Amino acid sequence: MDAQGRGRAKDVDPADQWVLNPSTGEYELRLGPSAPQSGIPSPRRPRSSEAAPARSRTEAPGRSRPEAPSRSRPEIPGRAVPSPRRRRGAPEEPLPGRRGRRPAKKASKGKKVLLWTGGTMAFVLVAGAGAAYFYIEHLNDNIASVSDDGASTGGFSKDKAINILLIGTDKRTGKGNGSYGDAGSVGHADTTILLHVSKDRSNATALSIPRDLITDVPDCPTTQEDGTQKVIPGTRQVRFNTSLGQDGRTPSCTMRTVTELTGVKPDNFMVADFNAVKTLTSAVGGVEVCVGKDLDDPDSHLKLSKGMHTIEGEQALAFVRTRHAVGFGGDLSRIGLQQQFLSALMRKLKSNDTLTSPSKMLDLAEAGTKALTVDSQLDSIGKLKDLGLELGKLNTENLTFTTTPVIDNPAEKVKATVVLNESSAPQVFDMIRNDVSFTAVKEKKKKEAAAVAARLKGTKAPASEVRVRVLNGGAVAGSAQETLSWLQNEEGVTRSENGGNAPASLAKTTLEYSPDQADQARRLADIMGLAGSAMKPGESVTNSQGLPAMTLTLGKDFEGAGVSLTTPTKAPEGVQKSTADKVECAK
DSSP states (O other), rough: OOHHHHHHHHTOOGGGGGGTTTTTTTTEEOOOOSSOOSSOOOOOOOOSSSSOOOOOTSTTTTOOOOOOOTTOOOTTTTTTOOOOOEEEOOOOOOOGGTTSSSSOOOHHHHHHHHHHHHHHHHHHHHHHHHHHHHHHHHHHOEEEEETTTSOOOOSOOOTOOEEEEEEEEEEOSTTTTTTTTTTTOOOOOOEEEEEEEETTTEEEEEEEOTTBBEEEEEEEEOOOOSSSSSEEEOOEEEGGGGSGGGGGOOOHHHHHHHHHHHHOOEEEEEOOHHHHHHHHHTTOEHHHHSSSSSSEEETTTTTEEEEEEEEEEHHHHHHOOOOTTTSSSHHHHHHHHEEEEHHHHHHHSSHHHHHHHHHHHHHHHHHHHEEEEEGGGOOOOHHHHHHHHTTSSSOOGGEEEEEEOOETTEEEEEEEEEEOOTTHHHHHHHHTTTTTTTOOOOGGGGGHHHHHTTTTTOOOOGGGGOEEEESSSSSTTHHHHHHHHHHHHSOOOEEEEEEESSSOOSSSSSEEGGGHHHHHHHHHHHHHTGGGEEEEOOOEEEEESSOOEEEEEEOOTTSSSSSOOOOOOHHHHHOEETTTTOOOOOO
16 A cells, blocks of 8 residues: 555544654654554555565555455454445446556656645645644743733734834843843833734834934833833933833833824734844844944954855844944934845845745744744734735745934933934825825836826916815814815905814825816815815815805814825835845945
């Protein structure tokens, strides 16, 4: 009986034929029984001096041939050996004396390969089913989680854009890490990246936030170890990295600080320490990075010659920590190096070399669950798997790394910290809030975008001829009257009136108009700074004077009279960015 026949034989568990080789970490087919078994036919003996009878050409693969009457099979004590049974619907086998007269149709090589591969996978799944359950429980036990303290959205959703806050701490816990820098560090937010993945999963932006950025840290309700809540008072105009660790602040406080800074509320957070860099890179067999010059940094213990290098473990940690050997020798230069490293890690994680290696995947699962601390919404391997499946839809060429636009702190004589660049940072934050790609990959929406943009093109009526009713549909109280006064007194839209509150709240401001009011709509859109998507061709309404008028509904995105409502469509000039699919060299 061949291997496939064994899998079909009665009372034979396929899992018994597949065993884990401790040397390779992979399952292997073992045809001989690993322990005495009862009630099953014995495996076919290997050839000896007495030649075994050859199988007929007409014998179907996977089926055993009845023994010739002249030969007897030894019985296994305690149970009779069952005779071979014909599968339901299969034709009867020819008599022994007539075998070989009609050759069976030979299966193609491709079919044999598919049969073998499919069978192998089925056997492995059966063999591993019980072990997999216990292994998943083991991985769940590896995961460390802390409360998000209500600072998140409640967790990512499969049908929405995803925002994950990635935090790397400078805490020196773990073997071999005490010699790096301040061994007594409480674990500040040394590296922070806001990862935004678009709703359609076609693109993503990884926004680095400098640790030395001066910002406000808000009051932070924080769950203590005993389960009680404590509000840690906020501080104004301090380094961003103090949002974690300082005064007992947890990652949820960093999450609140990011929300205050960018206007983006993260769905989840993940925190990694020094060990995460070492174990994850070792799990995938190292990542390949490029160095544009010889690097020798005694502070981070990094020493690399110019060219390509595969780094892992301690050397990988030294690479992401070095700053004195690259760029201007500051934190901003190190951010670029970290982005290069993460791009390399992303490429390695999505490579066939990793995805097709069971041992690497297991090592990665083990290392990842041990190295990361996640929020309470991601506290199981199932939830992490769901997030991973969503992130796995992304092509690395559409993952853009960029850094929050900053300038040197003008209040310092010796430059040590930075502040937001107010001319470009708000635009970057706005693009992330509105799910705008930094890589412009949404080709399938070009036609729709062109049609929307066309609404802004054409003649514009004079401001004095624009008739519009202004409604408040989610903006702060008083916004409709504020806008009305601004339109009439500063923009010359004298035929406008306050329509009060809208019947429903809107996320975004809209302007509805009839086809014959298109020229008025274009003028008002120009005055208000409305995008084409805010213009809604429809019907006019009758104003208080009995004349047709447009309807301007101020949504939750309205920030004040005179503030443009146009979402930027590209990154501002001067903002550095790179994509994860390209290899860039550290200089």
